[in-house]
Amino acid sequence: MVALAFLIPLGLVVQQLARERAFADAERQTAVVVAVLTVTTDPLAIERAIASTGGPAVSRVSVHNLGEEGLEIGTGHAAAKDLAHAADQAAPVTATVEGGLSYLEPVDVGSGRTAVVEVFIPEDELSNGVSGAWWALTAVAVGLVIASVWVGDRLAAKVTASARQLAGAAGALSEGYLDVRLDPSGPRELAEASFALNVMADRIMALLTNERELVADLSHRLRTPLTALRLDAETLDDSQDADRIRDAIAALEVEIDKLIRAMREPIDAHSPTPDRGERSDGAAASTGEQGCDVAEVVRDRMMFWSAVAGDQERDCKAIGTESPAPVHVAKSELAAALDALIGNVIRYTPQGVPFEVAVTRRDDGYVVLRVEDGGPGIPDPELALQRGESGQGSTGLGLDIVRRVAVEGNGTVNIGTSATLGGASVVIVMADADPAPKEQPPQSRFGLVGRLSREPNERRRRGKAAS
Template structure:
């Protein structure tokens, strides 16, 4: 059921208001139709029933010697009254609503018959019964009979206008037109309210922190205009904070690299080889850690220009670099895969994944494949792998399954975080899955367009 519901705010507003309006119009249609039908019956049948009640009241008050004259005098202007031995109305033809109206009119006239029978027949059916049809097809024949006024049956055949057969259809069309007009205005208002929200969404998605944010023109009601103004101001504040962060990172990088370089020069003059090598290794570790932190912090704000390159060739070059260092790394050949990326960042992310595979599994296989609008860079190893419960945690900065911070046992916990940040900065993602029968497959998915 949820799949059938629109996901946008404008669509949901239009659907809910449309349903509410439909129910309201349906109830309104039923009420108006009922009232119009009652009014039509009163206008069409009321005078004839009143006329019949008047004749019955005259008969009830008059002497039996004058009954025939009263009946004959009343039989004119589209009406015929008779005194008969039976009502002439079949039980299946009786109309309960009409009989109730006749009983009410007779009671108001002071007449209380024992039996009342009444029916309304269209002109065609009246003609089929051997009667002279009314002069117009939009007329009907009311046949009323009462027993007990003068000792027998008083029957009447009265011509009245027919109930409008198109009344319901005309009301339905008018209701539908009104519904469509109001629904159209409702949908237009909903779309007008949703349009600024869509523009806000596009601006938020387009803002990657690398360039000035796309301003959104205020539109819509006052509340939305104020929200858009606040959003634009917030974007400018965020950009200013990011610029300040870059300046701060540049200063930190400069201020730390210089003393580390000077410290290494001094350390290299130590006479004891073991102490000198240990100090140089520690300085190299600190320098590498500093570089990793700066790369992670600047990934989303990299000034490197994105350009179309063959990602498969880039991955093969990374594999060759590791192979020249004597590592067991292989590249699965495939077709060229061209995508617009930042080469240095993608190289760094891929190098981190391959380095992790070598560190924990001693080997790695790299492949690049294209599928639809996406490309996948896969790094597969057959080492111990990562438990499924920790695959999301290891992508967080500084998180390591092995608790020590020794780079010889796995580094500082920034490799996967950097790879994920690079993938997300390109509009992609990093996934970690298990490899059969054991091991880990790291997949960087990037958009081709």
């Protein structure tokens, strides 16, 4: 558009120059004849002056009202009224005639007489070279438009390619692919953003590596006091409490070993990193666990917690553990979630407060694990489910573990008030791993005919009942 804004005025200037050039030639021819007329009115001298102008334009020059007889020299084009009007003027005038313009200049030849010198200017002389100039300017304009479009397209493609590459890298990094790196390119702002993304990815890798090393080191430090506990447990007698303590220490050693092995594994930057809401390929994957029986897990863990409850004079019971209730959750994960819930009851409710654990296998394809107590309850369930948030001075991770297990089991977790014990009620809903097939309603042998025959009788019965 800028090019067109310059080229259109340039074309008009070319057109104006052609017109002025034609008038300049006419003035030059008129000046030769006027110079002769100021000296003599001899027709032969005038004709020789006209012939001296040269070129094909000689035939375009004519002289009118020459001498007393009003002689005419050459072929005129202007009308009589235009000639009369020019004779009355003190300066040259132009008149529009067929095929062009006539340049008329009056000349005082003495004795009160005025002759008029006419130079005919054809239309093609007025626009000589203008069409060629317009075509040339049009070609230049088209070339400039095409060049600007091509350059703009190349620049836009470069910018969009860099922006698309940056958006793709950011999306891959958000999904956990930590090996994403960019070659900074494009405009300065996009190049700086690409460089910043690379620095951020390197920083994330370093932070994750340091975090895993720290967790592994802290887990390894737990082995020393755990070994001491195991040695002390070996000195106990063969009572049921001693066996329970040894089993708990052995389970703790297994979990610490799993944690150390998982943290010592290098980070796979080519695969997505699991977030906090997903279970990583840690303990459950390493043991090959694919699911478990909720009732069995409750029976196993209640053997441990019932002894602890007995020491604190708490009434505890397990309900609904006689029938299997399979779910798609690893046994160790579900046991950890159940330990977290019962441990919260033991730690944060007064001694003697009862609790119960119930398992329900529903017909809608879900298994429900419910832990209830007779304590003060949970005042803010939403805050309690947030990771790291606790109003009891704990780490705030117990209920988050429960939430993650529920998500892993394609279910959810709800916190409310127990209808029987009056305290907190935590309900974990998980999808049934082996749901019973839904019963189909019996189909009538008579199909549509039978249904049509029954509908009038049913409507009559409903009418009688309403009345």
